[in-house]
Amino acid sequence: MKNLCLLILGFAFCLPLSAQEFDILIQRAYLVDAKNKIQDTMNVGIADGKIALVARTIPSEKAKKVINASGLILSPGLIDIHTHVFVGSKASTFADGFSSVSPDDFTFRSGITTVVDAGTSGWRNFETFKKNVIDASHTRVLAFLNIAGSGMSGHPTQENLQDMDPEKALEMLQRYPDILVGIKIGHFTGPEWHPFENALVASGKVQKPLLVECHLPRYTLAEQLEKMRPGDILTHSFEEIDERMPIVDEKGQLRPFVLAAYERGVHFDVGHGGAGFWFSQAIPALRQGLKPHTFGTDLHRFSMNSGMKNMLNVMSKFMAMGMELEAVIQRASWQAAQVIQRPDLGHLTEGAVADLTLLKLLEGDFGFVDAGGNRIKGKHKLETELTIKGGKVVYDLNGLAAKNYNYQ
Amino acid sequence: MTSYESFSGLVLHRLLAIACTLLLGTVPVAAQEIDLLLKGGHLLDPKNGINEPMDLAISGKTILKVEKDIPASSAKKTLDLSGLYITPGLLDMHVHVFHGTNTESYIADALTSLPPDGFTFRSGVTTVVDAGSSGWRNFRQFKEQTIDRSQTRVLALLNIVGTGMYGRFEEQNVMDMNPTMTAHMINRLFPEILVGIKSAHYWGDFTQVDIAVEAGNLANVPVMVDFGEHQPPNSIEALFMQHLRPGDIFTHTFSYGPNNRETVVDENLKVKPFVFEAQERGIRFDVGHGGGAFSFRQAIPAIEQGFLPDVISSDLHKDSMNGGFKDMANLLSKFMNMGLSLEEVILRATWNPAQVIHREDLGNLDPGSEADIAVFRLVEGDFGFQDIRRTRIDGTQRLETELTLRAGRIVWDLNGINAPHWETEISNR
Numbered sequence: 091m092k093n094l095c096l097l098i099l100g101f102a103f104c105l106p107l108s109a110q111e112f113d114i115l116i117q118r119a120y121l122v123d124a125k126n127k128i129q130d131t132m133n134v135g136i137a138d139g140k141i142a143l144v145a146r147t148i149p150s151e152k153a154k155k156v157i158n159a160s161g162l163i164l165s166p167g168l169i170d171i172h173t174h175v176f177v178g179s180k181a182s183t184f185a186d187g188f189s190s191v192s193p194d195d196f197t198f199r200s201g202i203t204t205v206v207d208a209g210t211s212g213w214r215n216f217e218t219f220k221k222n223v224i225d226a227s228h229t230r231v232l233a234f235l236n237i238a239g240s241g242m243s244g245h246p247t248q249e250n251l252q253d254m255d256p257e258k259a260l261e262m263l264q265r266y267p268d269i270l271v272g273i274k275i276g277h278f279t280g281p282e283w284h285p286f287e288n289a290l291v292a293s294g295k296v297q298k299p300l301l302v303e304c305h306l307p308r309y310t311l312a313e314q315l316e317k318m319r320p321g322d323i324l325t326h327s328f329e330e331i332d333e334r335m336p337i338v339d340e341k342g343q344l345r346p347f348v349l350a351a352y353e354r355g356v357h358f359d360v361g362h363g364g365a366g367f368w369f370s371q372a373i374p375a376l377r378q379g380l381k382p383h384t385f386g387t388d389l390h391r392f393s394m395n396s397g398m399k400n401m402l403n404v405m406s407k408f409m410a411m412g413m414e415l416e417a418v419i420q421r422a423s424w425q426a427a428q429v430i431q432r433p434d435l436g437h438l439t440e441g442a443v444a445d446l447t448l449l450k451l452l453e454g455d456f457g458f459v460d461a462g463g464n465r466i467k468g469k470h471k472l473e474t475e476l477t478i479k480g481g482k483v484v485y486d487l488n489g490l491a492a493k494n495y496n497y498q
Numbered sequence: 499m500t501s502y503e504s505f506s507g508l509v510l511h512r513l514l515a516i517a518c519t520l521l522l523g524t525v526p527v528a529a530q531e532i533d534l535l536l537k538g539g540h541l542l543d544p545k546n547g548i549n550e551p552m553d554l555a556i557s558g559k560t561i562l563k564v565e566k567d568i569p570a571s572s573a574k575k576t577l578d579l580s581g582l583y584i585t586p587g588l589l590d591m592h593v594h595v596f597h598g599t600n601t602e603s604y605i606a607d608a609l610t611s612l613p614p615d616g617f618t619f620r621s622g623v624t625t626v627v628d629a630g631s632s633g634w635r636n637f638r639q640f641k642e643q644t645i646d647r648s649q650t651r652v653l654a655l656l657n658i659v660g661t662g663m664y665g666r667f668e669e670q671n672v673m674d675m676n677p678t679m680t681a682h683m684i685n686r687l688f689p690e691i692l693v694g695i696k697s698a699h700y701w702g703d704f705t706q707v708d709i710a711v712e713a714g715n716l717a718n719v720p721v722m723v724d725f726g727e728h729q730p731p732n733s734i735e736a737l738f739m740q741h742l743r744p745g746d747i748f749t750h751t752f753s754y755g756p757n758n759r760e761t762v763v764d765e766n767l768k769v770k771p772f773v774f775e776a777q778e779r780g781i782r783f784d785v786g787h788g789g790g791a792f793s794f795r796q797a798i799p800a801i802e803q804g805f806l807p808d809v810i811s812s813d814l815h816k817d818s819m820n821g822g823f824k825d826m827a828n829l830l831s832k833f834m835n836m837g838l839s840l841e842e843v844i845l846r847a848t849w850n851p852a853q854v855i856h857r858e859d860l861g862n863l864d865p866g867s868e869a870d871i872a873v874f875r876l877v878e879g880d881f882g883f884q885d886i887r888r889t890r891i892d893g894t895q896r897l898e899t900e901l902t903l904r905a906g907r908i909v910w911d912l913n914g915i916n917a918p919h920w921e922t923e924i925s926n927r
Contacts, residue, residue: 179598179607179643186599188613188647195616198820222599226609369920394616395910397917457913465914485820488882489890495794496889 112137113481114491115153119164119448124420125437134164136444139481144438157490159448162475165419166436167203167445169426170401172301172325172361172386175231176210176219176241184210184242186218189391193229196389198477198485200400201447204435205229208301208325208361208386209236209274213258215243216266224269228484230445232430234274234301235259237289248277254285256292263296271430272323276303283309286317298431299323299357304334304366311335312347320355323429327358327382328371330462337380338371344378352380357429362398363388365461369411372460376411384426385418397459402449402472407458410468415451444481447474448490532573533557533906539579539873543586544845545852545862554584556869559905563865577915579873582900585844587624587870588826589861591851592722592749592786592811595652596631596640596662605631605663607639610816617814618650619910621825622872622899625860626650627851629722629749629786629813630657630696634679637662637688645691649904651870653855655696655722656680658710669699675709681716693855694747698724704732707741714746720854722747722784726791731760735772744780747854751783751807752800754793754887767799774805782854787823787886788813794836794885801836809854810846822884827874827897832883835893840876873901 112135121132121144128144135143135153150156175193178186193205211219216235224231236242239253247253263270273293278285286309293300302314304326311334318324330336337348352358360367360382385408387393387401398404405418427436438446452471459465477485486492534556541552541564553568554561570576595614598607605611614626632640637656645652657663660674668674684692695717697710707723714721725737725748738748753759762773762783777783785792785807800806810833812818812826823829830843838846852861859867875898882890902910911917 177597177599177613181647188643191616192597192609192612192816194816195612195819199824222601222609226601373920391613391615395619397914399620399912455913457915457917459911459914459917460920462920463914463917464920465917466920486884487824488880489822489884489888490882492882492884492888492890494889495798495885495891 110152110154111135112142112148112153114155114157114478115148115150116157116159116164116448117148117150119159119162121164121438122416122419123166123438124424126439129416132164134438134446136478136481139444141438141440141442141444143440155491157476159490161450163415163419163449163451165201165447165449166423166438167447167477167479168201168401168422169204169206169430169436170202170387170389171206171384171426171430172208172359172388173205174210174242174388174390175205175207175223177223183244184390185215185240186222191389191391191394193223193227193231196394196400197229198479199474200402201449201474201477202401203230203445203447203477203479205231206271206430207231207233208303208388209234209276210242212236212239212241213255213262214239215241216262220266220269228479232269232271232432234272235262235270237273237275237285237292238277242277249279251280251282251285254288256288259292260295263292263298271432272298272301274301274303275306277305279307281308286314290317299429301325304329304331307333315347315351315356318351318356321357323357323359325359325361325386326363326366326388327360328368328375329366330368330371331365336371338374342374344375344380349378349380357383359384359386360404361386361388362393362404363390364393364396364398367397367460368462369460369464369466370462373411381413383421384429385422397461402474403458406456406468406471409470410456410458410466444478446478448476449473450475530562531557532562532568533575535568535570535573535576536579536584536871536873537568537570537576539582539584541584541863542841542844543863544841545849546864548863549841554863554871556903556906559868561863561865561867561869564863581875583840583874583876585622585872585874586848586861586863587872587902587904588622588847589625589627589851590618590623590812590814590826590847591627591809591855592629592784592813593626594631594663594813594815595626595628595644597644603664605815606636606661607643612814612816612819613644614648614650614652617819617825619902619904620899621827622874622902623826624651624870624872624902624904626652627693627855628652628654630655630698631663633657633660633662634676634683635660637683641688641691649909651904653691653693653857655694656683656692657696657698658706658713663698666699670701672705672709675706677709677713677716680713684717684719693857694720694722696722696724699727701727704736704741707737711741711743711746714743719856720745720747720782722749724749724786726750726753726755726759729758731756731758734760734762738772738776738781739779742781745782747782747784749784749786750788750791750813751785752793752796753791754796755790761796762805763796763799767795769800769803769805777805777808782808784809785811785829786813787811787818787829788815789818789821789823790886792822792885793887794889794891798836801838806838806842807846809851810843811851822886827899828883831881831893831896834895835881835883835891869903869906871903872899874898875900
């Protein structure tokens with residue numbers, strides 16, 4: 091029986107072995123794959139856009155292209171669960187507007203292969219978003235659907251209670267299950283709770299998470315957290331503004347009901363943005379045991395050049411606050427995939443789509459800035475060396491995958 | 499309201515505005531306070547021949563003075579820039595930023611173009627010149643949609659084709675190449691923004707170039723030519739010596755695609771003699787790196803034989819941004835690793851392009867000019883730089899953008915040089 095197995099195995103390996111088995115082979119990288127519990131120096135072979143083999147040694151001859159990654163960190167392609175990428179030409183709005191940004195302009199150069207748009211579109215304009223941006227981007231673009239019918243179209247449309255129709259939202263979620271990962275509620279200034287309830291209903295029917303933004307001034311934080319189910323996501327976790335009670339109180343104590351929600355399984359996203367991240371919240375929260383589940387950047391026109399800059403900068407900032415390299419990579423890959431219920435992403439299991447990135451951990455004197463313009467110093471910073479999406483090199487900072495130029 | 503009334507109303511408004519400026523203008527001049535002092539950096543200002551440690555003082559939106567040892571006590575705020583290079587904000591003379599969502603089009607109002615602010619400040623650029631994405635028919639839309647809403651200073655070359663870069667077929671339409679309207683747009687309507695004319699992507703003879711030059715003569719501005727899609731290729735010697743005028747611009751200088759564009763370096767890796775003559779005649783050579791227009795096999799022999807581009811520009815668009823180009827700081831670093839000095843690359847991305855587009859107010863650090871400034875760190879290490887053919891050269895230097903100022907305001911601050919430590923915020927409460 092054992093021999094038979096070996097024979098079959100041998101036969102199966104025969105065919106590919108005769109040619110070059112892998113399109114790309116990455117050698118000697120420090121692989122951090124949280125799903126498969128790997129934190130070790132490994133080789134990874136890629137074929138037909140998928141992860142074909144992860145092993146300690148894979149000979150160079152088996153690959154058409156070999157990338158020597160010694161000294162580099164290999165991570166699954168990063169997932170940014172909070173962006174605004176429904177870019178268009180309308181002035182002063184996010185939905186189909188100039189306040190959103192094009193995903194490809196920012197993703198691959200910071201190791202990201204998947205972004206999730208955080209409710210920039212609603213059921214009325216999601217299909218415009220899909221046609222103009224999602225289908226036209228190289229980045230994988232997923233989305234939370236806003237409970238407001240026209241998404242983030244500004245006042246007063248996003249205040250229209252009649253437009254927060256759970257049936258219409260549900261219909262859209264069911265029509266595009268591969269793109270829409272949940273529902274978002276974000277900007278509503280009224281006292282009525284039924285927009286929030288509608289958002290819970292629509293997401294609950296498809297068992298997908300609700301993402302809760304912070305611009306809901308008439309709702310108390312305690313009530314919001316109380317209504318949220320395990321798996322729902324609070325974003326802008328470390329925000330310190332008037333519109334929502336901060337999670338850390340004036341004395342620097344994490345509020346007990348916040349910790350209770352965290353322990354109950356509510357997910358906490360960074361949602362850095364231009365105003366959504368403050369050291370005065372994050373540092374005490376981390377010390378008291380609340381670590382964010384995901385590093386959503388809240389990328390948009392007004393955050394891109396601020397203290398946020400890009401997702402690796404946000405991750406490096408958390409390292410400067412004391413988080414380990416492996417812990418930040420886990421949150422930016424496998425944990426993010428779990429939070430949006432996309433277990434096909436965020437890991438390098440054999441057979442998985444070959445979305446991955448090689449990172450360099452720079453040493454030096456770096457500074458990181460929050461929304462209040464305050465700085466902390468750090469000794470490390472992550473830099474993207476190479477990004478591969480679906481088995482194709484889509485960003486290559488130093489030409490690791492390129493041939494040396496030679497005179498004729 | 500009749501148009502006459504609105505016109506007289508406008509005149510009244512302007513007079514009032516001028517009167518106010520005259521009255522109020524005296525106040526800040528008397529004060530002349532230093533709002534921000536950039537201290538301890540190495541200043542590079544090719545226009546003024548400065549390449550040495552020098553302090554720079556900013557008052558409001560403008561540069562107040564550039565001197566040695568300006569005391570920190572004279573400034574409201576001082577940034578210590580020891581170990582860093584201070585240069586004029588970079589001027590990227592070739593980009594495509596007429597972003598929009600018209601899926602019928604490819605560059606004009608379309609997704610191949612990029613909103614500029616996400617690329618500029620993080621690489622030290624404060625001014626970009628859109629290279630003909632729009633023509634006279636759709637320039638107003640470009641202005642309304644992108645130029646007026648961007649923090650980056652956006653200037654433009656107007657395409658000689660009325661619809662700009664809408665589609666390759668429209669770009670062949672000689673009936674839509676109107677020198678009169680093109681010149682009116684540049685001279686009469688938008689002289690502050692439009693700095694020249696673009697001729698590109700034409701499959702025929704010299705017709706499009708000649709019409710663009712005719713418009714260039716009417717408007718008294720330079721013409722930039724992308725001469726790439728002729729099979730067999732048209733003579734670039736004829737282009738440089740007969741069709742273009744001194745001051746006109748040849749872009750994609752180091753492109754290698756000999757089947758449809760004659761190259762400046764021949765197959766034996768020798769720069770063609772007439773190329774030197776053309777540069778002497780005043781033809782301006784622009785890099786326009788792009789996604790397909792920069793090859794080491796052109797650039798390296800050219801530089802070795804003493805043919806240097808006049809302007810280093812990006813040709814930024816969706817298909818170039820993630821390739822060998824990446825950003826202006828990377829592109830300048832690539833030229834440094836091909837043998838140019840830091841001063842030589844900065845010249846080609848500041849004062850040189852400012853002169854080529856006749857905007858001598860830009861690309862320098864003259865006192866009184868708008869405070870558009872870049873601060874770079876020159877990082878040492880083992881780096882690689884690619885061309886569009888996916889070949890690599892190795893290098894030891896890379897520019898990193900530490901700080902960018904646009905009109906006196908900090909718009910990029912990589913490491914928070916300008917920020918206090920977080921606990922000072924707590925203690926100040």
